[in-house]
Amino acid sequence: MAETGLLGRVRTELPTLPDALQRVAEQILGEPEETARTTIVDLAERAGTSTATITRFCRLFGYRGYAELRVAVATETGRAAQARWDTDIDHDITPDAPLDRVLDVVASADARAIQDTAGRVDLAAVERVSAAVATAQRVELFGLGSSGNAAREMAFRLERIRVPCWHRSDPHTALTNAALLGPGDVAIGLSHSGRTREVIEVLSEAADHGALTVAITSFPRSPLSEIADVVMTTAVQETTFRLAALSALHSQLLVLDLIYVAVAQRTYERTTEAFEVTARAVDAHRLPRKRTRTPEGS
Template identity: 75%
Template sequence: MKGISVTATLHNQGVVGRLRMELPSLPDALQRVAAQILEDPDAATRASIADLADRAGTSTATVTRFCRVLGFSGYAALRVALAAEGGRAEQARWETDIDREIEPGDPLDRVLGIVASADSRAIQETAARLDLDRIERVAGAVAEAGRVELVGLGSSGTAARELAFRLERIRVPCWFRPDAHTALTNAALLRPGDVAVGLSHSGRTREVVEVLAEAREQGALTVAVTSFDRSPLAQAADVVLTTAVHETTFRLAALSALHSQLLVLDLIYVAVAQRTYERTTEAFEVTARAVQAHRFAAEPNRNRRSRSQEDS
């Protein structure tokens, strides 16, 4: 990862947050260890490796393997990280009340604080976990691609549609496919040098996985944007870009992933624009002229009241 070490990534992303995201994709034995930690992170900082292994119904060797999967040298390093994170979390709860449930009678200023804090943390954690070398690989491929296919359903489709709009504006041959059959038939027409991007928070949306698998079969570069880097969608992709989410009341994970997905896609878009600077600049000028006649003329003094209005 360019410029960001594994340790720095874990520090910014959070061990507990990462465990919540990756729990479904871990092997059974590691899932049991993760579940024990998530049940009481503070207790895990005080437990010995033998205690944790016993509660998880596994061996100390499995706990050690679990730690290494997370990027730690061993259980001692994991305990230190959990303890430090616990202290930061307590401070964050005091300052932002981010973990508080939104109640039906809560005033909007409280709701705003909780939602804004959750989205801010998700964006920060997504930025921390991004592998910039992968972003550069995707941007380079998109900039040179003969055809770019984007697929996503539901909220993920909203993010995919936004990237398609942006890439179209800078003359990248790009299509967003909200329909599974259309997406599949067009994926079958891709060739080496083309790019297919699939978005799914869970990484388990069957239609999106099938489209990426078909595109990969045809030799296109396949890119997955998902919160689970060991999901079926990730397995169907050549490049995996992971996102983070923070749920709040009324906004479950799939509904909370949009901002993180947009961050990843916006970074790709900007990186493509950098690589096609002259073409992008010219496209901006052409498109701005095309819609100019549909804009009201600027009124510099629009917000100033006339003397007659003031006197009336």
């Protein structure tokens, strides 16, 4: 598994872990450099738990044991230092913070979230989803709130390259359309928490009729993930005024954009022709470019 983004995954999933595993996660996140140097016994003592719990924590995140997890943490913290990445960035924005400070915090948080998301992307899953979307008779996307915005943007992009795609903002309409899907069709549900009831219901309905179901969420062990054929996880970085659900948009768009480009690659001739046709259709609505005035006599 990819080692990049482990700390982001731990940070994202921390609220869903049992108490003992939460203490391990908090210890690792609080002192990642020290974790890379300490023994399993020392970490267990600091977290107030047992070595068996540490081993269970490692396996939960896909590592065979503590040695592998230590290497992953060391690699990630070393990479961050080399890139001058501030792993202890203060995400607090006070009411009187100057705009240059706000810009630094927001830009750093978004960049870290995108980097962590890229580190956990399952490329085999992208291949599977893009292949299905490229040949599907129907593709349905559904999400609410900020996730709905990401779904709407993806639908716009796929429509532009002649993929029969729909985004439904109304849960009842989404459910009825999910019921019309079948084998060979694709349903993509977006929910940061993976616990949005309406998104779960839509994906479950699509699954009942044989469609390929795809969950895009920050929590790979959420109820949404449990019912999906393919799960693609995103990372978030909270800041003041931008809670997790509001910070997931950029990461969701990264995953969706990767799928979109992979679909465009698979349908290159169709996509290129669609771009040319649609560009001509709206060309008359664009103002002409201003000509650069040249000096007299030149």
